[in-house]
Amino acid sequence: MSSGTNPDFGEHNSAWIVDFEHLRPSTERIQGEMSSLEEQLKEIEKEIAAVKNTLFGLSVIYGQDLITPPLLEQIRPKRGATVRGLTAACRTALIQVSQPCSVSTVCKLVRAIDPLLLVHHRNPRASVMTVLRNFAKRGQATRGIENGRSVWQWTGVD
16 A cells, blocks of 8 residues: 555556646637637627617617517616616625626626626616625625726625
C-alpha cells in the first residue's frame, strides 16, 4: 500500500492517468463558442425588446384592437394591473449568487426567474436599482465597487 498503487488494480493504475493536454483545444473552442452565443443572445434580446416596444407603440397609436389581447398583455400589462414580485425576484437572485453582482446581472437573473416581470418597466435597470437601494437602506444588501461599477451582495439580514 505504501508504494502508491491500489492492490485492487495492481500495476494498472498508470492506465487511469489521463493526459488533459489534448482536451485544451476543445475547451478553448467551446469557450469561444459560448462567448459568441452570449453575444448573439444579447443582440436577440435587444431585437425582442425593440419589437415589443414597436408593437406596444402601434397599439397606443392605432388602438389596442390592432394586436390580439394575449399578445398585448405579454408585451405590456394593462395600466393599473399591478405586477408584483420584483422585490422578491431580486431577493432570490441575490441570495442565489455567491459573489457580488452588477445591476445588469441582477436583471438577467430576474429574467431567468420570471421572463415577463421586467417587461412593463420603462427602464428595468432603474427599477432593479431602486429595489437594490431599498435593500441597502434596510441592511439586507451591501453595495460595493468593482472595476468602477456598483456591485451588490445579499447580507442575509431579513
